[in-house]
Amino acid sequence: MMRIKCKFIIGIVLIVLVLSVGIAYGQGNEYTDPQGRFSFNLPADWKAAVPYDSAQAAYFVYAVQQGNVGELIIMIEELPFSASIDQYAAASEENGFKQLPGYIPGTQLPATVFGLPAIKKNFTFSPQTELTLQSEAFIFISGNFAYTILLDILPDYFAQTEPGFSQAVASFKVQGGAPVAAQPSTPQPVVPSIPTPTQTTPVPCPTVEPSTPPPSSSDIGGALPAPSAPATPAQPVVPTPTPTIPTTPVQAPVTAGMNIYTDPQGRFGIPIPAGSTTAQTTEIGVVLNTPDGAGIVAMYTQGEQYVQGMVAQIKPNHQFHGQSQLQAGSRQALVELYSAVNPQNNINYATVVVTYPGTPFMIIVTVPADKYNQAQSWILEMIKGTSIR
Numbered sequence: 001m002m003r004i005k006c007k008f009i010i011g012i013v014l015i016v017l018v019l020s021v022g023i024a025y026g027q028g029n030e031y032t033d034p035q036g037r038f039s040f041n042l043p044a045d046w047k048a049a050v051p052y053d054s055a056q057a058a059y060f061v062y063a064v065q066q067g068n069v070g071e072l073i074i075m076i077e078e079l080p081f082s083a084s085i086d087q088y089a090a091a092s093e094e095n096g097f098k099q100l101p102g103y104i105p106g107t108q109l110p111a112t113v114f115g116l117p118a119i120k121k122n123f124t125f126s127p128q129t130e131l132t133l134q135s136e137a138f139i140f141i142s143g144n145f146a147y148t149i150l151l152d153i154l155p156d157y158f159a160q161t162e163p164g165f166s167q168a169v170a171s172f173k174v175q176g177g178a179p180v181a182a183q184p185s186t187p188q189p190v191v192p193s194i195p196t197p198t199q200t201t202p203v204p205c206p207t208v209e210p211s212t213p214p215p216s217s218s219d220i221g222g223a224l225p226a227p228s229a230p231a232t233p234a235q236p237v238v239p240t241p242t243p244t245i246p247t248t249p250v251q252a253p254v255t256a257g258m259n260i261y262t263d264p265q266g267r268f269g270i271p272i273p274a275g276s277t278t279a280q281t282t283e284i285g286v287v288l289n290t291p292d293g294a295g296i297v298a299m300y301t302q303g304e305q306y307v308q309g310m311v312a313q314i315k316p317n318h319q320f321h322g323q324s325q326l327q328a329g330s331r332q333a334l335v336e337l338y339s340a341v342n343p344q345n346n347i348n349y350a351t352v353v354v355t356y357p358g359t360p361f362m363i364i365v366t367v368p369a370d371k372y373n374q375a376q377s378w379i380l381e382m383i384k385g386t387s388i389r
Helices: 085-095 155-170 304-317 369-385
Strands: 022-024 029-032 038-042 046-049 056-064 067-078 104-113 116-128 131-142 145-153 258-262 268-273 277-282 285-289 295-300 319-328 331-342 347-355 361-368
Touching (some): 056 155, 116 277, 145 155, 304 347, 331 369, 347 369
Antiparallel strands (some): 258 268, 285 295, 295 361
């Protein structure tokens, strides 16, 4: 059976909404793809952001006072053979959408985009415990390319954003001539492998909230700053210690209760708490969930500039608490501590962002602020014990 390598990626969804920032466009302002492939009217209050995966043709986020709560993604896949929209949608459902954690299908209806037959799907999925996203996707084919226009957002904001999203889809234009409806000569199953989002997620990236938590500084030699709750009523306040810098390098941990996660492509290895599970894998890394409720996103990106771009996207929506440097084998690790309140469950999360200067690698750890002090020991070991190719 022929299979298409589909890069249809919802992304590290659990960090996506945390790691996104961009330039705002007004209502009715036309967005044109820099490569000239498509254009559409971007809804009001959405911001263009840097795609967190090379498969994404365009990426936008929806922000409220508490932070980013939704994302709009446009993905384009080149098909190796002709396929009908029904074939592609069926393969996307079976081999893509169903692979999303906590996926619950909703309605699937015929639609039209740019005068071409399309499929409109509604569904929900849960990239992380206590995090559910409401989603709507339009799928259509023009020539040898399959297009997916995807909205995923926290349920409380779906009703207010969906009309604008539908209008954006209605204005969508494929550049380069009149619409071309694909007519398969020999029916072939199309097998896209789905989004991963940010996994949503975790970043993403995402990258949505809950953010990725940080370590705390207390009595660990060289540690990470401890988050204090943002000025929001009824949130626990965690003292913010002054970050310290370790003076003695610490070797990779061999502590009981820690295992090593090794990247399938051999790009990195990180110590993680025993019992941690893989929530999702992406082409640039992995999203892990620990037994104590923390999320770990490890990413081997396209370059150090990409890493700095990700860090820059975290800062506007998080409270900064400090930074420190740790010796990680032969490398230095820069550790920054942030916190933010997840608008869906009103829980304050600590987010530890770890970068290794001179490498394209980064780690984001997200943990409820009230569990941060307990988690700091394994976070510290993970940072110091990480090996990078």
